[in-house]
Amino acid sequence: MENYSIADSRYKDIRNRSFEQSFNIYHVHLLEQNLKSNSISADGFMKFVIETSLDNKTRLSEINRKLYCYSSPKNLLAEFENRMTLGQLKEDYNEWEKNNLDVVSVMERRYNDHFITILSIEQFREIYGADDDMDRECAYCKTKRFEFKILRDSGHLLTKRIYSRGRTLEIDRVKPNRDYTKDNIVLCCYWCNNAKTDEFSATEFKKVGEEIGNIWKDRLKNDEK
Numbered sequence: 001m002e003n004y005s006i007a008d009s010r011y012k013d014i015r016n017r018s019f020e021q022s023f024n025i026y027h028v029h030l031l032e033q034n035l036k037s038n039s040i041s042a043d044g045f046m047k048f049v050i051e052t053s054l055d056n057k058t059r060l061s062e063i064n065r066k067l068y069c070y071s072s073p074k075n076l077l078a079e080f081e082n083r084m085t086l087g088q089l090k091e092d093y094n095e096w097e098k099n100n101l102d103v104v105s106v107m108e109r110r111y112n113d114h115f116i117t118i119l120s121i122e123q124f125r126e127i128y129g130a131d132d133d134m135d136r137e138c139a140y141c142k143t144k145r146f147e148f149k150i151l152r153d154s155g156h157l158l159t160k161r162i163y164s165r166g167r168t169l170e171i172d173r174v175k176p177n178r179d180y181t182k183d184n185i186v187l188c189c190y191w192c193n194n195a196k197t198d199e200f201s202a203t204e205f206k207k208v209g210e211e212i213g214n215i216w217k218d219r220l221k222n223d224e225k
């Protein structure tokens with residue numbers, strides 16, 4: 001019987017991240033319309049989620065940019081026109097969340113049901129592979145898990161973050177502003193994921209990935225000497 005505990009835990013991580021992101025985007029959507037927290041509802045949230053998941057690319061990129069601005073009041077001022085009330089609205093939403101954790105968990109349950117329809121755990125296990133599958137490789141540098149293990153065991157990986165990242169393959173969204181659908185995710189090593197960020201497209205990053213792969217090959221060769 002294959003064991004998928006790493007895949008299953010990654011699946012939960014990306015589902016949670018996807019929920020949090022959608023929940024924040026929903027806030028931005030309300031903020032754009034100057035709506036107070038009494039407009040927040042599980043039904044409204046799900047309607048918004050379904051609509052944006054069908055939405056066009058431009059709108060999603062725009063809303064993601066605003067979402068980033070949402071994290072900083074200084075950026076908010078530059079981005080939104082209704083600047084007088086923004087701080088108050090944001091506080092109003094945060095206060096609502098604190099007092100309505102039961103509604104938030106209903107939202108999260110309903111979101112998880114929706115998430116299964118865009119990426120099921122079976123589809124994800126298929127992409128991610130079983131715990132002991134060491135032949136899975138990074139989509140960009142093409143380095144395999146067993147090669148990373150050799151590099152690590154021989155002290156050829158230098159990052160201090162090796163205890164928290166780099167020991168297993170990560171998930172990259174090919175189009176960073178789109179959701180975690182089965183067609184939009186690939187396996188990726190920590191180093192390529194970190195270099196690609198949300199800036200480069202998969203096509204643009206191809207050459208960079210090849211060069212990173214060459215560096216790993218050199219280090220693996222040095223190991224044989």
Ligand SMILES: [Zn+2]
Nearest residue numbers: 138141189192
């Ligand atoms: Zn890589």
